[in-house]
Amino acid sequence: MSIKAWTFLFVGVTFTLYLVIAWLARVRDTKGFYVAGQGIPAAANGMATAADWMSAASFISMAGLISTLGYAGGMYLMGWTGGYVLLALLLAPYLRKFGHFTVPDFIGDRYRSDTARLVAVICAVFVSFTYVAGQMRGVGIVFSRFLEVDVAVGVYVGVGIVFVYATLGGMKGITWTQVAQYWVLITAFLTPAIAISLDLTGSAIPQVGLGSALSEEGTLLLEKLNQIHADLGFSSYTEPFIGSWDKLNVFCVTLALMAGTAGLPHVIVRFYTVKSVSAARWSAFWALLFISLLYLTAPAIGGFARYAMLDGLHGKTASELPAWFETWEQTGLILWMDDGDGTLAYTGDERNEIFRSGAMSTAAIGELKQRHAQWLRGNGGEDGRVVLRQAGLSGPDRDIIVLATPEMAGLARWIIAFVAAGGLAAALSTASGLLLVISSSVAHDLYFRMINPKASEERRLLVGRGVIGVAVIIAGILGIYPPGFVSQVVAFAFGLAASSFFPVIVLGIFSVRVGTVPAVAGMIAGISFTAFYILGSVYGGMSSWAFGIGPQGIGTVGMLVNFAVTLGLTPFFPAPDQTVQELIQSIREPEGVGPALNIDDSVEAD
Amino acid sequence: MPPPHAPDGAKETAAHSYWRKNLRIMAVLLLIWAAAGLGAGVLFADTLNQWSLGGYPLGFWFAQQGSIIVFVILILVYALLMNRLDREHHEDLERERAGGGA
Numbered sequence: 238m239s240i241k242a243w244t245f246l247f248v249g250v251t252f253t254l255y256l257v258i259a260w261l262a263r264v265r266d267t268k269g270f271y272v273a274g275q276g277i278p279a280a281a282n283g284m285a286t287a288a289d290w291m292s293a294a295s296f297i298s299m300a301g302l303i304s305t306l307g308y309a310g311g312m313y314l315m316g317w318t319g320g321y322v323l324l325a326l327l328l329a330p331y332l333r334k335f336g337h338f339t340v341p342d343f344i345g346d347r348y349r350s351d352t353a354r355l356v357a358v359i360c361a362v363f364v365s366f367t368y369v370a371g372q373m374r375g376v377g378i379v380f381s382r383f384l385e386v387d388v389a390v391g392v393y394v395g396v397g398i399v400f401v402y403a404t405l406g407g408m409k410g411i412t413w414t415q416v417a418q419y420w421v422l423i424t425a426f427l428t429p430a431i432a433i434s435l436d437l438t439g440s441a442i443p444q445v446g447l448g449s450a451l452s453e454e455g456t457l458l459l460e461k462l463n464q465i466h467a468d469l470g471f472s473s474y475t476e477p478f479i480g481s482w483d484k485l486n487v488f489c490v491t492l493a494l495m496a497g498t499a500g501l502p503h504v505i506v507r508f509y510t511v512k513s514v515s516a517a518r519w520s521a522f523w524a525l526l527f528i529s530l531l532y533l534t535a536p537a538i539g540g541f542a543r544y545a546m547l548d549g550l551h552g553k554t555a556s557e558l559p560a561w562f563e564t565w566e567q568t569g570l571i572l573w574m575d576d577g578d579g580t581l582a583y584t585g586d587e588r589n590e591i592f593r594s595g596a597m598s599t600a601a602i603g604e605l606k607q608r609h610a611q612w613l614r615g616n617g618g619e620d621g622r623v624v625l626r627q628a629g630l631s632g633p634d635r636d637i638i639v640l641a642t643p644e645m646a647g648l649a650r651w652i653i654a655f656v657a658a659g660g661l662a663a664a665l666s667t668a669s670g671l672l673l674v675i676s677s678s679v680a681h682d683l684y685f686r687m688i689n690p691k692a693s694e695e696r697r698l699l700v701g702r703g704v705i706g707v708a709v710i711i712a713g714i715l716g717i718y719p720p721g722f723v724s725q726v727v728a729f730a731f732g733l734a735a736s737s738f739f740p741v742i743v744l745g746i747f748s749v750r751v752g753t754v755p756a757v758a759g760m761i762a763g764i765s766f767t768a769f770y771i772l773g774s775v776y777g778g779m780s781s782w783a784f785g786i787g788p789q790g791i792g793t794v795g796m797l798v799n800f801a802v803t804l805g806l807t808p809f810f811p812a813p814d815q816t817v818q819e820l821i822q823s824i825r826e827p828e829g830v831g832p833a834l835n836i837d838d839s840v841e842a843d
Numbered sequence: 844m845p846p847p848h849a850p851d852g853a854k855e856t857a858a859h860s861y862w863r864k865n866l867r868i869m870a871v872l873l874l875i876w877a878a879a880g881l882g883a884g885v886l887f888a889d890t891l892n893q894w895s896l897g898g899y900p901l902g903f904w905f906a907q908q909g910s911i912i913v914f915v916i917l918i919l920v921y922a923l924l925m926n927r928l929d930r931e932h933h934e935d936l937e938r939e940r941a942g943g944g945a
Binding site: 321 | 858861862865869872873876880881884885886888889892896897898899900902903904906907908910911912914915917918919921922925926929932933936
C-alpha cells in the first residue's frame with residue numbers, strides 16, 4: 238500500500254472513532270454541555286487536558302523549533318510545562334471549589350462587576366479565536382501535505398468533524414474524544430522518535446539516546462553536533478545565550494509562557510470538569526505527566542533530526558542525496574540552490590544552499606529556479622541564493638523535522654501515515670477545546686449572565702450549540718483565509734493571557750483586600766501595555782525600548798504592570814463586601830465540595 | 844450558594860491553620876519550581892554547562908529535560924501533601940464539631 242492509501246485508512250478510522258464517541262457522549266443539559274456534568278475521572282481529564290493543550294504547533298512545529306534554536310528551544314519546553322505547576326498550585330483547586338462554568342464567571346463573581354466580566358469575556362474570546370484559526374490552518378496543511386488535496390478541502394473536513402462532535406456532545410463529547418486523540422497523537426509522536434534513536438545511538442529511549450554516543454563513530458551525539466555546527470558556521474547547539482537570545486530575553490519569554498499557560502481559559506476550564514478539589518489536583522498531575530511524554534521527547538527528535546539533516550545533506554551530490562529529500566523538496570519545505578559545484582552545502586553563512594519557499598507561491602519558486610539556472614550558465618538570471626537569503630528564507634522549514642523524521646529513519650510507510658493522523662488529532666483536539674471556551678463565554682457569560690438571565694435551560698443549551706456552530710464556521714473561514722497576523726499573534730496570546738487573567742485570578746484567590754476598581758484597572762493596564770508593545774514592535778517598527786526585551790517576552794513585564802497597578806491602587810479603594818469575603822473563604826477551604834453547584838442556584842447567589 | 848461559614852470560633856481556627864499550612868507547602872514548592880526552571884534552566888545555565896550529566900551539558904539538560912521532570916514531581920508531591928492535609932483538616936473539623944456538641 239502507498240503512503241497515501243495508508244493515510245486515508247488511518248484518517249478514516251480515527252475520524253470514525255471520534256464520531257462514534259461523540260454519539261455515545263451526547264448531552265441534554267447545560268451542565269453536561271459546559272463542564273461535562275463534572276464527573277470526569279482525574280486521569281481521563283489529565284489525558285483530555287494534554288490533548289487539549291498540545292496543538293498542531295506542539296506536534297508539528299515544536300521539535301523543529303528546538304532543532305533550529307538549540308539551547309534556546311528550552312524556553313518553550315520549560316514555559317509550556319512550568320505553567321502547569323502554577324496552574325496546579327495557584328489556580329486549579331480553588332477554581333474547582335468555586336464550581337462555576339467559565340473564567341469570566343469567576344472574575345465577574347469575585348469582583349462583583351459586570352465590567353470585569355465583560356473585559357474577561359473579550360479577552361477569552363480574543364485569545365481563543367487567534368489560537369483556533371491556527372489549528373484549523375494546521376488541519377488543512379496536514380491534509381494538503383499527506384493527501385495532496387487543497388488546504389481549503391482539508392479545512393472543510395476538519396470543520397465538519399468538529400461541528401458534529403462539539404455541538405452534539407459539548408464538553409462531554411469533546412473530553413472523551415480528546416482522550417482518544419491523546420493516544421493517537423502520542424503514539425504517532427513516540428514511534429518515529431524511538432526508531433530514529435535506535436538507528437542513530439542504539440538506545441530505545443530517545444531521552445537517553447540524545448545523551449549517548451553515535452553508534453557509528455563513538456563520539457557523543459551532542460558533542461558531534463556542536464562540532465558540525467562550528468565547522469559549518471552555525472552557532473553552538475548546547476551553549477546558552479547566543480545572539481538575540483540573551484539571558485534576559487530567554488528569562489522573560491520562559492516566564493511569560495509559564496504565566497500565560499496558567500492563564501489560558503481553555504486549559505483552566507478543564508479543571509471545572511472533575512468531581513472534587515482533590516481530583517482537580519490529581520488531574521493537574523496526570524495532565525503534566527501525559528504532556529511531559531511529548532515534551533521530553535521533542536528535544537530528542539530535534540537533536541536527532543538536526544544531526545540526520547546536516548550529516549545526510551551537507552557535502553552530498555544530487556545522486557547521493559537521501560530519498561526523503563526529493564519527496565519533501567516537492568512540498569517547498571526544503572529547497573536546494575546550488576552554487577555550480579554540484580555538491581550541496583548546508584551551512585550557517587553565505588555558502589549555504591538550503592532554503593525554504595515560505596509564503597512564496599509554487600509559480601514564483603519555479604520562476605526563481607529558472608532564473609537561478611540561467612545565472613549558473615552565465616547568461617543573465619540572478620543568484621537564487623541571494624534572493625532567498627534576503628527574503629529571510631535560509632534553511633529548511635521547521636515543520637519538516639517532525640513530518641520527515643519517519644522517512645529519515647527509514648520507517649515503514651504506515652508509520653509515516655500514522656504521523657499524519659497524529660497531527661490531525663493534535664489540531665482537532667485543541668480546536669474543539671477552544672471553541673467550547675468561545676461558546677461558553679458568549680452563550681453563558683454574555684447571553685445568560687448579562688443579557689437574558691431568565692432564559693430557560695433548553696434555550697441556553699440551544700444558544701450554546703448555536704454559538705459553537707457559528708464559531709466553528711468562523712474558525713474555518715479564518716483557516717482558509719488566514720489574516721496575516723494570525724501566525725504571529727498565536728505566539729503572543731500567551732503574553733496577553735499572562736498580563737490579563739493570571740494576576741487577576743491569583744489575587745482574587747490569595748487576597749481578601751483587592752477590590753473591583755484596582756483589579757479592572759490592573760487587567761486593562763496589563764493587557765493594553767502588552768498589546769501596544771507587541772503591535773508596536775511587530776508592525777510599527779518600534780525598537781525594543783523596555784530593556785531590549787522582545788515582543789515574545791513582554792508579557793512578563795505586562796504581568797508586573799498588572800500586579801503593580803492592582804496592588805498600588807488597592808489601598809485607595811474599599812475592600813470587597815461580606816458576600817465576596819465569604820466566597821473567598823469558601824474557595825480556600827476544601828470542605829463541603831460535594832456535587833458541583835447547580836447553575837440555577839449559582840444565579841440566586843448573586 | 845456556597846455553604847456559609849459556621850460562626851463558631853473553632854471552625855475559624857481550623858480553617859485558619861489549614862490555610863497557613865497550605866501557604867507554607869505552596870511557598871516551598873514554588874521555590875523549587877523557580878530554582879529548577881528559571882534558575883538552573885536559565886539564570887545559571889551557562890555556569891552549569893561546565894558539568895555534564897548522562898552525555899548532556901548540565902545547563903542544557905536542565906533546560907530541555909531536568910526542569911520538566913522536576914515540574915511533574917512537584918505536582919505529584921503537591922497533590923499527595925494537600926490531599927493529606929485535607930483529610931487532617933476534615934478530622935479537625937469533625938473533632939471540633941463533636942467537642943462543641945458535648
